[in-house]
Amino acid sequence: VLLSDFQPGFVRASLSYILASFFNLKKIPLAAGDRLGLAVLIHLLIKPKLFFSSGAILSYLLVFGLELTNNLSKLRQNIKLNLLINPVLLFSFYRINILTILYNMIIVPVFNYVLLPLTFIAITLGKFLPSIVDMIEKLFLFIMRIIEMIANTKLGMLTFGQLKWWQAIFLLLVTVVSILLPSLKLTKLRLKYWVVVSYLIIFIQIHFPLYGQVTFIDVGQGDSILITTPFKRKAYLIDTGGKVSFGKKKSQPQVNRITLPFLYSQGIDHLDGIFLSHQDADHVGDLGPLLDQIKVKKLYFAKGLTDNPSFRKRIANHTNQIKLVPLLANDQVKEGGLVFNVVYPFQPGLGKNEDSLSLYFEIAHKKWLFTGDLDRNGERKIMEHYGLKVDYFKLGHHGSKTATDPEFMKKLTPELVFISSGRNNRFGHPHPETLQTLQALNIPALNTQDSGTITWTYSKFGPSKFTTFLSRKNK
CATH class of the missing domain: 3.60.15.10 (Ribonuclease Z/Hydroxyacylglutathione hydrolase-like)
Known part of the structure; x- marks a missing residue:
């Protein structure tokens, strides 16, 4: 937390860990959702303007989404999580990449099964085999160039426009309820169609x-x-x-x-x-x-x-x-x-x-x-x-x-x-x-x-x- 200058994601994760450890030690049962809510309240006491930051909103929203979708397959969970954060992204940044799920399916395995293990190898063996560190560094740079090349194509990038605050809240609420539909047995409401139609109407109004x-x-x-x-x-x-x-330094x-x-x-x-x-x-x-x-x-x-x-x-x-x-x-x-x-x-x-x-x-x-x-x-x-x-x-x-x-x-x-x-x-x-x-x-x-x-x-x-x-x- 100190090294990240109290970046909201690190504070949230640390608070959640401390709360989980405390309640487990005291043998007090507390649902994960309640623990997250308690972390939010404590974080707001520390930093009242917490949710003026889109990063803080996304951090808590994603963890909330993980709790709502933990019983789904990875693909369905990815789709639901992306739908959940889209209102915040469009309110704050106005653009989304419709291929994010595909990119995640490619990048996450590369990170988990290539970059992290190689980082561990470089740290543990680097002192004894410096040549391995050089090889790993070259591989890292190669992977980074590929990622940058894909990013520069802007493939899948959609300039949607900015949602009004009430549109963002409406879409967020409807998305949350649609995720909960199976457990709430409210399938007659067909809220997933409401979400699609709402996005379409707003897109037409903006463009x-x-x-x-x-x-x-x-x-x-x-x-x-x-x-x-x-x-x-x-x-x-x-x-x-x-x-x-002026000078060589360019802003x-x-x-x-x-x-x-x-x-x-x-x-x-x-x-x-x-x-x-x-x-x-x-x-x-x-x-x-x-x-x-x-x-x-x-x-x-x-x-x-x-x-x-x-x-x-x-x-x-x-x-x-x-x-x-x-x-x-x-x-x-x-x-x-x-x-x-x-x-x-x-x-x-x-x-x-x-x-x-x-x-x-x-x-x-x-x-x-x-x-x-x-x-x-x-x-x-x-x-x-x-x-x-x-x-x-x-x-x-x-x-x-x-x-x-x-x-x-x-x-x-x-x-x-x-x-x-x-x-x-x-x-x-x-x-x-x-x-x-x-x-x-x-x-x-x-x-x-x-x-x-x-x-x-x-x-x-x-x-x-x-x-x-x-x-x-x-x-």
């Missing part, structure tokens, strides 16, 4: 939603905006976010802990397109890791960006799988009932701020404008050519004083603007000059550094609304 969205994902100091359509859903990103790496891409979990939670396992505003790392730094892990049909970018060596390096391993679409002002992208109008740049560039791809489109009678990190000069050129008026506008360059020209904003007349900036960012975004411009024009703003992820949803069956993650207030 064929009644609403679409424009979501400003809270990626810190950077941009990443998700746009989806209702029903036969289409999904697009404007930029991917990312961080600048895990934030797309792994922010963007991908957010997409998976909505059942999105592919993107119909990604629009790249320009080359800066806080806009496209996570493009490579994102392309490594999720299918993307098309990459849209301002013409000339592929002449940038840094950008070519980002996409070098993916050019055969993705269609590259260069764009200039006056081009249109018509996809999934949406029409993305390109309003900047007017000539090819190398992906600098002043070359930022700028998009104007309309969804549910609301007009949107996105300008990347475009400067004031670029904003004025857009207004000269198009004379746009919009409902919603994402401020250029994260609210920097280099963008948000007062005359441009006065003519644009947005009813609400958005700022995507990191908390305590070293650039001081948004700048006071920009906030003063908004205040003078009486334009309200929502900022990801204050509100977290900002989502606008729309539907044919109700009014559109804004929801901010941190405040959880509808606007």
Whole structure:
């Protein structure tokens, strides 16, 4: 327990062992289920927030499941246990592997009859026969490479989406009762069919939603905006976010802990397109890791960006799988009932701020404008050519004083603007000059550094609304 830093599984196992030993010593009969319940209560006294951890929930749930299924064959027990933990997995991680049972049937014997015995041999004979340790280590590495190769294929992986809390509890309860059916003689209820139908209904609701969205994902100091359509859903990103790496040490891409979990939670396992505003790392730094892990049909970018060596390096391993679409002002992208109008740049560039791809489109009678990190000069050129008026506008360059020209904003007349900036960012975004411009024009703003992820949803069956993650207030 100490070596694992009080990891819940070790604490549970130790408590159960101590309780079993105590009651056996005192010759007090106590059922295994009651012993597990007592371990839960003691563990909760030690750590009241125990079940805020999905690992703790799964640990206790699996042991509870083992008690319920100890009279079943190994195959049936595996099936029941996987059904039991699926609601928790989908609530916490949004994805399941439908071939888990098959993988367990392969891996468990390898672990029990190959890896464990070889480990014992290496420990006991390693001092006298070092060559055996070298051979065992090579075998271990070989087996690990095979496991990694199988894992990288993602064979059997299903992106289901996130269950709501009440859906998870309902499915958990129905699954427990269905496991107990033979002993309770409640076969007339046919709860196993309820489980299948419930999963199917929830899956359809997630993957064929009644609403679409424009979501400003809270990626810190950077941009990443998700746009989806209702029903036969289409999904697009404007930029991917990312961080600048200093020195040789590289941190895990934030797309792994922010963007991908957010997409998976909505059942999105592919993107119909990604629009790249320009080359800066806080806009496209996570493009490579994102392309490594999720299918993307098309990459849209301002013409000339592929002449940038840094950008070519980002996409070098993916050019055969993705269609590259260069764009200039006056081009249109018509996809999934949406029409993305390109309003900047007017000539090819190398992906600098002043070359930022700028998009104007309309969804549910609301007009949107996105300008990347475009400067004031670029904003004025857009207004000269198009004379746009919009409902919603994402401020250029994260609210920097280099963008948000007062005359441009006065003519644009947005009813609400958005700022995507990191908390305590070293650039001081948004700048006071920009906030003063908004205040003078009486334009309200929502900022990801204050509100977290900002989502606008729309539907044919109700009014559109804004929801901010941190405040959880509808606007």
